[in-house]
Amino acid sequence: MTLRTQIKMLVALAFITANVAVMLISPSTHAQDNGKKGEPSSFTPVVEEPFAVVLKRDKANKARVMAEHQKLLEARYDLSRHVDPSVTMTRGKPIPVGPTARLKGVSWEQLGRMSPEEIRDKGLFPYLPLPHVNHPVGGMIFPQMEIKALPRLERFDMDFDLPEHFLPEFPPAIFLTTRPDLGDVSKGQVVTMSNFYDLFNGILNPKQLDGLRLLVTQFPQQQFNATADRKTEKPEGMLGVACFDCHLNGHTSGAAHLVGDIRPQENRRRIETPSLRGVNIQRLFGSQRALKTVEDFTEFEQRAAYFDGDPVLATKKGLNILDRGSQVHDMSEFQELLDFPPAPKLNLFGRLDRAKATESEVRGEELFFGKGNCAACHTPPYYTDGLMHDLQVERFYKPRMEGGMLITKQGAIKTFPLRGIKESPPYLHDGRLLTLEDTVEFFNLIEQLNLSAQEKKDLVAFLRAL
Ligand code: HEC
Numbered sequence: 001m002t003l004r005t006q007i008k009m010l011v012a013l014a015f016i017t018a019n020v021a022v023m024l025i026s027p028s029t030h031a032q033d034n035g036k037k038g039e040p041s042s043f044t045p046v047v048e049e050p051f052a053v054v055l056k057r058d059k060a061n062k063a064r065v066m067a068e069h070q071k072l073l074e075a076r077y078d079l080s081r082h083v084d085p086s087v088t089m090t091r092g093k094p095i096p097v098g099p100t101a102r103l104k105g106v107s108w109e110q111l112g113r114m115s116p117e118e119i120r121d122k123g124l125f126p127y128l129p130l131p132h133v134n135h136p137v138g139g140m141i142f143p144q145m146e147i148k149a150l151p152r153l154e155r156f157d158m159d160f161d162l163p164e165h166f167l168p169e170f171p172p173a174i175f176l177t178t179r180p181d182l183g184d185v186s187k188g189q190v191v192t193m194s195n196f197y198d199l200f201n202g203i204l205n206p207k208q209l210d211g212l213r214l215l216v217t218q219f220p221q222q223q224f225n226a227t228a229d230r231k232t233e234k235p236e237g238m239l240g241v242a243c244f245d246c247h248l249n250g251h252t253s254g255a256a257h258l259v260g261d262i263r264p265q266e267n268r269r270r271i272e273t274p275s276l277r278g279v280n281i282q283r284l285f286g287s288q289r290a291l292k293t294v295e296d297f298t299e300f301e302q303r304a305a306y307f308d309g310d311p312v313l314a315t316k317k318g319l320n321i322l323d324r325g326s327q328v329h330d331m332s333e334f335q336e337l338l339d340f341p342p343a344p345k346l347n348l349f350g351r352l353d354r355a356k357a358t359e360s361e362v363r364g365e366e367l368f369f370g371k372g373n374c375a376a377c378h379t380p381p382y383y384t385d386g387l388m389h390d391l392q393v394e395r396f397y398k399p400r401m402e403g404g405m406l407i408t409k410q411g412a413i414k415t416f417p418l419r420g421i422k423e424s425p426p427y428l429h430d431g432r433l434l435t436l437e438d439t440v441e442f443f444n445l446i447e448q449l450n451l452s453a454q455e456k457k458d459l460v461a462f463l464r465a466l
């Protein structure tokens with residue numbers, strides 16, 4: 001072989017390598033090809049493109065990405081604002097009213113009388129799993145109302161999708177199990193590094209106060225870090241995210257993510273940030289992981305969830321190992337103080353106080369414990385059995401790709417508590433149910449209850465009282 005051919009071959013090899021590298025490092029455009037061409041891998045490549053190149057391409061694609069997802073949402077839901085001003089969250093935000101799901105040529109009553117097979121075969125199920133804004137890319141996304149207050153949480157490749165009226169109030173109230181006498185201790189503020197000390201000094205013990213400090217401290221994360229593989233332009237965003245960026249004020253801002261513990265990418269689920277109110281009385285943590293303690297989850301969030309369950313990437317972007325005995329413990333102790341909001345109509349058994357309840361609420365309670373059989377899983381006083389259940393939702397749809405997500409069987413999910421439920425829309429692990437009315441329509445189908453319009457109203461009235 002002459003020197004000339006050797007050089008030619010080297011140049012060709014370099015060209016191929018460069019192309020393969022580009023394919024591997026831009027999951028937004030090549031994730032599917034990647035899976036088909038090579039063997040599927042559990043690992044995300046660590047190779048990266050120059051930041052400026054990604055920034056330019058992602059920004060150029062953003063309008064298309066948003067328009068495609070908006071089309072999917074509009075096809076599924078009526079996203080306009082309908083609220084009930086007489087029923088508000090603690091600090092006054094009116095709760096959204098539905099049902100929001102769009103039906104295809106049938107009424108709710110007709111749908112309620114159909115079998116799961118008929119609904120599946122005719123493609124009529126209104127509550128399919130909800131994909132991420134850009135499912136092949138994924139990552140943490142924060143609502144616009146939160147980005148207004150904390151601009152460091154803005155991504156350059158996509159915006160949050162659901163309108164503000166379907167989200168928890170901003171900022172949410174904070175109730176402490178140890179100081180119920182104080183009521184809402186947030187004083188209407190977003191708790192961050194700059195005010196946590198003033199707000200909580202003198203109310204918490206020093207260990208809990210330090211736990212809160214760590215919960216509002218930013219640590220590097222997959223999309224928010226200082227490497228070229230990030231999705232934030234703002235230098236502050238490069239420092240990372242705080243636990244309370246998502247679990248805002250110990251509740252939730254409605255921020256979403258993809259679960260870290262599933263591969264491949266298209267099988268991962270969109271996951272809505274759950275409230276941390278009431279973690280003290282819960283037994284399982286994570287919708288499917290079922291970790292056994294708040295300590296485990298606290299430790300796991302930064303070791304795994306922040307980096308999509310991939311320690312290889314974590315090491316590169318800034319893994320932050322928390323010390324179990326001091327830091328993890330302090331953070332958990334504070335979380336365990338977060339209480340549900342007051343429910344003035346419930347008695348000491350968590351049941352309606354008949355002297356305070358309306359007739360509709362009482363009928364709703366009877367349905368919840370009787371015909372609806374909701375209490376089989378949502379047991380009082382907190383309305384969770386501390387277990388997981390497979391609702392077998394896949395009875396109602398055929399597996400297929402939608403919005404970059406494989407809509408398929410989802411398996412057992414944790415029974416989320418229903419205490420304070422009116423303050424945490426949207427509902428279900430992925431937020432696919434935008435209002436309480438949608439949750440009742442959903443369970444009416446799941447359990448094949450065939451409830452009347454009045455019965456559905458009564459059940460919603462009861463859920464609002466929890
Ligand atoms: C994307 C924003 C986000 C950030 C930042 C975040 N979490 Fe979470 N958290 C979630 C989501 C989403 C879940 C649900 C995960 C699941 O169901 O698999 C969750 C679940 C939890 C749970 C279990 C709750 C339950 O009801 O099962 C705890 C406890 C928790 N997070 C604590 C933390 C702590 C501590 C931190 C900081 C180290 C943190 N989280 C940072 C989004 C976030």
Ligand code: HEC
Pocket residue numbers: 287368372373374375376377378388389390391413414415416417418421424426427428429430439440443444459463
């Ligand atoms: C077989 C057990 C079971 C029964 C019966 C049941 N649920 Fe649930 N419920 C669950 C599980 C599991 C979830 C979480 C599902 C998910 O996130 O995908 C849930 C979620 C919910 C949610 C949303 C919670 C949240 O934080 O997003 C509401 C509201 C709800 N159920 C109301 C009801 C009502 C009303 C009934 C009766 C008509 C009912 N459930 C019957 C197990 C059950």
